[in-house]
Amino acid sequence: MIRLFLLVCCFLGASAFTTSSPQTATPPTLQLALLKYSGGGDWYNDVNSLKNLAQFCNLNLKTNFNLEYATVEPGSADIFNYPIVYATGHGNMLFSDLEARNLRAYLEGGGFLILNDDYGLDPFVRPSMKKVFPELEFVELPFSHPIYHQKYEFKNGLPKIHEHDGKPAQGFGLIWQGRLVCFYDFETDLGDGWDDIHNDPITIRTKALQMGANIVQFVFGGQ
Numbered sequence: 001m002i003r004l005f006l007l008v009c010c011f012l013g014a015s016a017f018t019t020s021s022p023q024t025a026t027p028p029t030l031q032l033a034l035l036k037y038s039g040g041g042d043w044y045n046d047v048n049s050l051k052n053l054a055q056f057c058n059l060n061l062k063t064n065f066n067l068e069y070a071t072v073e074p075g076s077a078d079i080f081n082y083p084i085v086y087a088t089g090h091g092n093m094l095f096s097d098l099e100a101r102n103l104r105a106y107l108e109g110g111g112f113l114i115l116n117d118d119y120g121l122d123p124f125v126r127p128s129m130k131k132v133f134p135e136l137e138f139v140e141l142p143f144s145h146p147i148y149h150q151k152y153e154f155k156n157g158l159p160k161i162h163e164h165d166g167k168p169a170q171g172f173g174l175i176w177q178g179r180l181v182c183f184y185d186f187e188t189d190l191g192d193g194w195d196d197i198h199n200d201p202i203t204i205r206t207k208a209l210q211m212g213a214n215i216v217q218f219v220f221g222g223q
Helices: 002-016 049-060 077-081 097-108 122-132 190-193 202-222
Strands: 034-036 070-071 084-089 111-116 168-177 179-186
Touching: 002 122, 049 084, 049 190, 049 202, 070 077, 077 097, 097 111, 097 122, 097 168, 097 179, 111 122, 122 179, 190 202
Parallel strands: 034 070, 034 084, 084 111, 111 179
Antiparallel strands: 168 179
8 A cells, every 4th residue: 555655646746746827727636635533623623724725836836736625534545645634723633553553654655744733732743643653753843944945935944823822933843764754833823824714914824825835845856
């Protein structure tokens, strides 16, 4: 299954960036996925975030995302169909042993996980991901990390979208065998910036979407 996933990712990566004009648009070749996890946390939060991110990437990176996202569970074989999975929420997040093993296989096989702290997720997401990678710790990525220097320049790291506790925005990662497999935005809430229900100023929303596009570009070869 992992080998199959890698082959799919190679194909998707090659076709992710297209020069087709709107008049000659090809059917979508990529789709983002939202992680439906257990524990009672609101995994379903920010319903328009992935749609808006996909649209922004299609317009500015010339990707070919389906604007409708998929919903996938961490223990499902379907997760291997999606190169990028997004998880968000405010509360509890739990993985069973099977889900942790499957999520690890997905990430080891070439998948990428974006974790978005929508305020209150931090105490739960860290032990959950520790179950997935017991040997790894979240490390704060330096401002020089390539993820901040793709199409858009963020010389000071993550943009601050929402105040939360008023602390600086931080970007953490899990690095497995030298590869960043998970990016965790903390004290900023990129997902709310991608969404369109909070009436954020356009400058703030644009920064959030640009950072999201950087993550996408990084996943598809911008490392």
